[in-house]
């Protein structure tokens with residue numbers, strides 16, 4: 525945890541994740557979560573206002589960054605939801621097998637270094653009938669945009685806490701033992717195209 529992370533990166537992530545188009549995406553997917561929920565990479569807990577209080581029993585918020593957990597605490601306190609923060613990465617989920625009804629992934633798969641291990645961990649803890657609910661930015665379908673995503677990615681990744689612009693989100697999910705049962709994608713409005721292509725939907729264990 526350096527000064528850059530504390531005074532620039534954490535406020536930047538909090539701000540970038542709070543834009544109107546991203547909030548619109550959250551409102552589409554977060555209410556799908558039910559029962560015992562695991563959020564992987566909870567960040568500053570910006571999803572909490574959009575949970576359906578009648579469907580959610582409990583939320584584990586996995587977040588490896590101390591700076592982001594600090595930003596999450598006030599949002600958790602005012603949410604009225606039962607949230608337990610866990611200071612570990614997605615590659616090390618400390619929950620029992622088949623213990624989670626819904627996993628929520630919002631703008632996190634771009635950043636997890638070993639995405640395959642993390643998704644395998646998610647598959648392990650998810651109940652057989654459970655759902656992985658996601659909205660993520662990733663590689664764009666247009667060659668001209670994708671070319672620039674590839675070019676800029678090495679520098680962007682260093683500046684943005686490990687965030688990758690060019691991950692093929694649906695492929696990562698299906699390569700890790702999930703079937704995607706619902707998938708939509710588009711460029712978010714009012715967002716630079718390099719960061720704008722979003723994939724959202726629901727996956728289940730294959």
Ligand SMILES: C[S@@+](CC[C@H](N)C(=O)[O-])C[C@H]1O[C@@H](n2cnc3c(N)ncnc32)[C@H](O)[C@@H]1O
Nearest residue numbers: 541565566567589592613614630631632635636
């Ligand atoms: C762009 S932020 C998104 C935060 C939140 N999900 C949201 O929608 O606002 C990405 C988050 O992933 C977290 N992260 C980084 N490495 C991770 C890992 N290995 N496992 C889980 N989360 C990780 C970061 O600390 C950061 O909070």
